[in-house]
Amino acid sequence: MNAALLIDASYFIAAFLFIYGLKRMSSPLTARSGIVVAGAGMVLAVLASFLYTLDVNDAAKPFLSTNLTLAIIALALGLGWAWRSGKKVAMTEMPQMVALYNGMGGGAAAAIAAIELIGYKTHSSVSLTLAVLGGVIGAVSLSGSLIAWAKLDGRINKTLRFSGLQAVNGSLLLLLLAIGAYIVWHGGVVAIPVFALFFVLALVYGVMMTMPIGGADMPVVISLYNAFTGLAVGFEGYVLNNPALMIAGMVVGSAGSLLTLLMAKAMNRSVANVLFSNFGAAGDEEQGEMEGSQKPVDAGDAGINMRYATKVIIAPGYGLAVAQAQHKLYELVKLLQDADVEVKFAIHPVAGRMPGHMNVLLAEAGVPYDIIYDMEDINNEFKEADVAIVIGANDTVNPAARSNKSSPIYGMPILNVDQAKQVYVVKRGQGKGYSGVENALFYADNTQMVYGDAQKVMVSMIQAIKSLGGGH
Template sequence: MDAALIIDAAYFAAAFLFIYGLKRMSSPVTARSGIVVAGWGMVVAVLASFLYTLDVNAAARPHLPTNITLAAIALAIGLGWAWWSGKRVAMTAMPQMVALYNGMGGGAAAAIAAIELLGHKTHGSVGLTLAVLGGLIGSVSLSGSLIAWAKLDGRIDRTLRLPGLQLINGAILLLTVAIGVFMVYRHGAVAMPLIALFFVLALVYGVMMTMPIGGADMPVVISLYNAFTGLAVGFEGYVLNNPALMIAGMVVGSAGTLLTLLMAKAMNRSVRNVLFSNFGAGGAEGTGAIQGTMKSVDAGDAAINMRYASKVIIAPGYGLAVAQAQHKLYEFVKLLQDAGVEVKFAIHPVAGRMPGHMNVLLAEAGVPYDIIYDMEDINNEFKEADVAVVIGANDTVNPAARTNKSSPIYGMPILNVDQAKQVYVIKRGQGKGYSGVENELFFRDNCSMVYGDAQKVMIAMIQAVKSLEGGGH
């Protein structure tokens, strides 16, 4: 059989698996199998690339791998590193890993563009334009994603503040685009130093664009760079005449764009506001003094109150992931269910550090999908709940988003936990959320604080309920 026909068929199969896998990822029930399906699509696409060497019509294809040994070595290193890092990464560090992988994808697209431009392999205005755009977007995604990773991982703990920073960034971007336009105008016939300057400026812009953004917005930035990477890969797929790259890039780009818009909407902010407002970089001003006082309660007393409740709704947040308390939480939930208590989980779209973070965490502990609800599906039920339990969440349950027009988070959709008859907030201390805003919920008459590490608190709650049933003997 003609190798060209096998290659084209393989790319068609890979594209189908990518799209079908993404479709299955839309539901928690089928998400795991969707990832496996998309993974097999990537295996097919990678293997198809090695078949180019068997193509008798290779001369008709302008862009072919020329060193199978180096490609195989690179593939082995990539597989080994991905397997090792994937097995050892903590759930709390998953957003950092996503940022790194986004960056690597953008870097790969930029490297392809660099080879095309330096080797004068791309001809025609359309091909050159897409190569330049792919190089620009991929470079920005690479350096920006690395900064996002460093901020989330605590390796960079400051934001960049300079007078006229946006003007500086605008000048860098304008100069980079001007060089790119010149390269297209000259049909790629430019000196190597100018091409190198183009990529250096693009990398610098990625750093300068990301450094001013506060930690609260890093998940949105990561999602945006994910879209950038997909776009860059799609452009370079056209340059290489590779259908699999084009389709995969378009799928990733569109999915990343939709996710970015979804996250921005969940915070009632525009993407422009996320990128240029410096939100979450410091304390919030002008929010006014909060009336009331914080009240603390013992974990055991809170657990006994929940044991005799009719309905309990749990709102998990990033603190649950940090404490790795999901397994003990579900053990406690099962004790409540055995006692006849109706228990549900309420998930805010930006709970944790990435959309779906809490869903994955709860699924890891074996929590059934049918008691996990998205915000819009459960928000009206809080007023019927005897108890609402907040574990490690902050801004996503702050009533100031509904009532305080001077608050930076005003207008942000929140979980209506304050409408429950009694609220327990499990928290390690009295710290503020990513936004730097004091949480009005903590001062409400119907709210009590349970201070401590979430896992230790859950152990204490389990022991308290078991002691009531005589299970502690």
């Protein structure tokens, strides 16, 4: 078997593993094995790329040793950093890591485009156009993802907004497209400063595009940049005539696009509204005065009340992850189940800082999948619940989304927590959520606030229930 045939066969198998792995990732039961399968496909694709060295001509052989050395160094650095960071990253920081990986993928696509363009290696107009598009999209994804990471990590706490911002960004985009068209028109034979200006402006545009977006919208932004990265990789795969890159790019791009649309739908907003509105940043929205007051309750009393309930529904949020309270929460759940209390989890599509965040968090604690329900499958059951307990969630349980037309989140589908007979909200303090929107649920007549760190609150509830007897 010659090298070309072996490479093509390897890429075909790798493509199958990518798609099959993604399919298995669609279910929590098979997601872990899906990641392993897709990872095996990537390993195979990387190894297959080294087979190109078997077909180099004599003129290229002097450069082969240097290129192989650089490739191996790059692989070693990437594997070492990914292994170390992957092992030590906390669940609360997983969204930041996803943002970084998105950015690195976009940056790699932009780097490929730069090499192909500056080295005048693209000759056809189609390849040249795709190289330019892949370069600009990859660079935007790189800088935009880095800003998203900084916002999620708390390193950037402010938004960049000023009068005429949209006009500035629009002009910047038109200038980028004009330079890209100029490069294509001249067959890629332009001065190095033109390429440099093109990529610098693309990086700047990624920053300018992301800085105005509020923190509450960062999950959608990360998903969008994931789609951008896949698109850029797919374009550059065509430029390099690399089937594995093309297929991987298409899979990532389509999955990221679908996820972005689903998340926007879950927030009852368009992607354009996410990118160009002022939601989720300042915390100073005019939405009227809240009626009533927040009513505190002791964690132990709340735990005892749940012990004597018939049905309890739990709505987790990012605060659960911050407190790393998922294991204690499951211990509480098992105590309630031992007392013949029906317990279910309700997961909002955008709970946490990224899609699936809460599912992964609960799976880590060993919570069975059959008691975890998506919003649309459990929302009608809240009115039958004796107790609903909210742990670290905010906007996803705010009834103002249904009733207050002046609220920025009006129209967003929410968990119907307020319809339960009794609602307990576990919260560290009286501050607003990530979007800065005041939560009407906290002031409702059937709501009581359990203030404190979620893990400590869970411990107090567990102790109170065990003091009644019959617990582990």
